[in-house]
Amino acid sequence: MTVPEGDTVFALARRLGTVLTGATLTRTDFRVPRWALTDLSGGRVTAVRSVGKHLFIDVERPSGTPVSIHSHLKMEGTWDVYRTGTAWRRPGHAARVVLHAGDTEAVGFDLGTLEVLDDPSTAVAHLGPDLLGDDWDPAAAVSNLAAHPDVPIGVALLDQRLLAGVGNIYRSEVCFLRRISPTTRTGDVDLPAVVDTCRTLLWANRARPVRCTTGVMVKGKELWVYGRDRRPCRRCGTAIVRSDLDSRATYTCPTCQP
Ligand SMILES: [Zn+2]
Structure with missing residues (x-):
């Protein structure tokens, strides 16, 4: 098993970003109790980015207010992208969140952390300089x-x-x-x-x-x-x-x- 490191998450952000950036979320399905009632449908994905080993999917709600889906892969987690209707590579019970955008779905599996933040900077305020960040210091x-x-x-x-x-x-x-x-x-x-x-x-x-x-x-x-x-x-x-x-x-x- 390959434990996610900073480069894994960076590459993942790129891959997800190619599919999601600019897309409008047609449906969102958060499968963790704390965020089960969260609905970001109608929101537009403005960026997918990594900070260290943290992944952020930035969304602008229909009202214009920004929000960010923050996840951390920990040991086992990953995100996959599928065309709606095709079989997932991991079991459904391992899915923590499903983001639908037209006929595409992005699925976060076995995520160590999943939260929806108004201010994503709070999630990474404790981190040192990001080796792959634009602001690497x-x-x-x-x-x-x-x-x-x-x-x-x-x-x-x-x-x-x-x-x-x-x-x-x-x-x-x-x-x-x-x-x-x-x-x-x-x-x-x-x-x-x-x-x-x-x-x-x-x-x-x-x-x-x-x-x-x-x-x-x-x-x-x-x-x-x-x-x-x-x-x-x-x-x-x-x-x-x-x-x-x-x-x-x-x-x-x-x-x-x-
Ligand atoms: Zn040697």
Whole structure:
């Protein structure tokens, strides 16, 4: 299973945006209790965008007031687009929301968060600079990380309050590329270089169907270390080690990442 990272959500926003932006919602069906009575039919989708791992579908109600459908994929979530009447790829009970626009329907499945917000900025006010945002600010990301010198870099990189977009796969890949152990104190790391690597990887992958950090787009060769427990390091041949950091799997080469 591929855990959604910032680039996943960015690509998803693009895909959904192609279909929904400018469309008028003919019917909306929110299947979570809190929003079950919400009806955005007649609203026009003005934008679909990502901020870190958060997805926003901005809608202008018929009255002209803006509202935004905020979702977070967490571990299992996704959005799919279908022509009305075709079979869904996931079971109906997994659908949290269905947005109808003419003969198209966008279905949000297994979403970790789903809410309808008058002011969407409140949902992401806690986030650090977005690695894929128009307003990406590397200096702010570096200073946010630097403010936590004693936290292991592998933990700090996942803290979306410091910078937004890095998930479990990228933290392993970034640490390998920078030749540092994820347990290294953040204060002992070349932070501008780490932040730059995060941005480079996410940007390169924002529109790719398969995540790739090695530059080799061949099945099974796309990643340096993630998911490669006990397999030989692509650089030095040492067996890759899997361990838990902050209760999530991390993969390292003990030789390349002392
Ligand atoms: Zn190695």
